[in-house]
Amino acid sequence: MSDIGPEMPEDDAQAAEHALGVLTARERAAAELRMAREPDFLAKVETWRERLAPLVDDVAAVEPPAGLWPRIVRGLPANDNQVGVLRRLKFWRGATMGSLGLAAASLAMVAVLATRPPQIITPAPAPMMNARLMTTGGQPLFLAAYDPGRKAVLVASLVPPGTDPNHSHELWLIPADGKPRSLGLVEPGASKSMPLSDQMAAMAKEGATMAVTVEPAGGSLLDGPSGPVAAVGKLARI
Structure with missing residues (x-):
């Protein structure tokens, strides 16, 4: 069985990680500094953004939760008085047409909110x-x-695309029980979105292992990996 292919230069890997959005805050800041100073690195990031753009088509739009604006108002610093709150509301809403009417509506909204009992805020998503x-x-x-x-x-x-056309790369999720679950095939040089069932999603926890194996064309014929492990890593919070 052939090798998985040549190693990718570190610059290309960092550009891909930035485009995918998996860098830490410190790493992202360093990458963006390089983008500002190095046109070649910026071009690599843009190239990866174009390659990853099709993933956006697979992501459904999410409507903001009801009552989001009242929560933002209640979340303003406690030491801000009502005049300060209204001044900020008037400034931001006054930047659009009909600012006077919107500022008046904001006054009414704050008055109503002040009389409402506290609401339970929905926990932030994982x-x-x-x-x-x-x-x-x-x-x-x-x-x-x-x-x-x-x-x-x-x-x-x-x-790199075209590497080892006689084999497939298969992605696996390995939760705490140690049994690999296939998530599907990943084409060399490509990107894709892989939806998980509720059962699989429950296994995708911090510390779970993800691995890619080199399998026969079309993927493993077994109830688990049949080829060598090409790469492995663990899920961690961004």
Whole structure:
């Protein structure tokens, strides 16, 4: 069985990670500084953004929850008085047509909110997680991000397109019980969204392992991996 292919340069890997949104805040700041100073690195990030753009088509729009604006008003610092609140409301809404009417509506809204009992705020959604799937030598070959809100894994292959056409790369989720569950195939150089069932989503927890194996064309014929592990990583909060 052939090798998975040549290793990707570190610059390309960092550009792909930035485009996919799986860098930490510190790493993202460093990458954006490089983008501002190095046109070649900026071009690599833009190239990866174009390659990952089709993933957006698979992500459904999410409507903001009811009562979001009242929550924002109640979340303003406690030491701000009502005059300060109204001044900010008037400033932002006054930037659009009909600012006087909107400012008056804001006054009425604040007055009503002041008489309402506190509402229970819906808990924030679970944080996204990512996994950098690396070779035993520490080279990233695949990037994955899990969105608990949408119960979907976004995965990008850093393997050059056309590598080893006689085999397939199969992505696996390995939860705490140690049994691999197939999430599907990942084409070299491609990206895709993989929706999870409720049962699979419950297994996608922080610390769970994700791995890619090299399988016969079309994927493993067994109830589990049949080929060698190409890259492995663990889910961690972004």
